[in-house]
Every structure is written in C-alpha cells, then in structure tokens.
Amino acid sequence: MISVNQKNFNQQVLQSSKIVLVNFWAPWCGLCLMLNPILAQIESRWREELKIVSINADENLQLANGHRLRNLPTLILYHRGEIIHRFEGFHSREDLYHTVNQIVSNLVLKSA
Numbered sequence: 001m002i003s004v005n006q007k008n009f010n011q012q013v014l015q016s017s018k019i020v021l022v023n024f025w026a027p028w029c030g031l032c033l034m035l036n037p038i039l040a041q042i043e044s045r046w047r048e049e050l051k052i053v054s055i056n057a058d059e060n061l062q063l064a065n066g067h068r069l070r071n072l073p074t075l076i077l078y079h080r081g082e083i084i085h086r087f088e089g090f091h092s093r094e095d096l097y098h099t100v101n102q103i104v105s106n107l108v109l110k111s112a
Contacts, residue, residue: 001053016051020050020078021076025057028058049104
C-alpha cells in the first residue's frame, strides 16, 4: 500500500491510470488496522487494475477536511480522477471485499 500525502495526492490518485482506492486511517483507529488484511487481499486480486493508497488523516488534515471525513476508516474509490464510491460505516470486512470487487469488476468490464 502506497502512503500518500498532500504533496503527491494529485499524482498518485487524481492522475492515476488505474482505479484508486484511498484508505483514510489513523494510528489510534482499531478498525482501520483491522482492515489492512482485507485491503491486501483486494490489492492482490486486482493488482493490474487497482492501486490502494493510504492516507493518515491525522497527518494530512487538509486532505481529510477536503474529503469531509465523518469517521474512520473511510475508503474512497476514484476512477479517472473522479470519486465513484465512498465507503463509510460498512458492516463487515466481507461486505467491503464483495462491494469493492463488484465495482472494480464492472469498471474493468466497461473499459474492455
């Protein structure tokens, strides 16, 4: 997972040729840390089409405020510089895995 900050956000997220899943997290957030294994599974499944980046919300307040975070973790899926889905308050890691896979699969099929 690539660590992103205000300086490289445009290059790593908005200008990326891949679909980008942005993971807003904080070191004190237990649920954030529990997500790492599921994010690794998603990244390995979609290695060619998807890039997952991590943003420490505590260290990047401008990005966190700009995305109007209400809670952590917050995951935002970007495609071609546009937000296409926002994950807040998801119910389980399995639901998250299924939803991300479904969205990415649909985007990949449309691009083919």
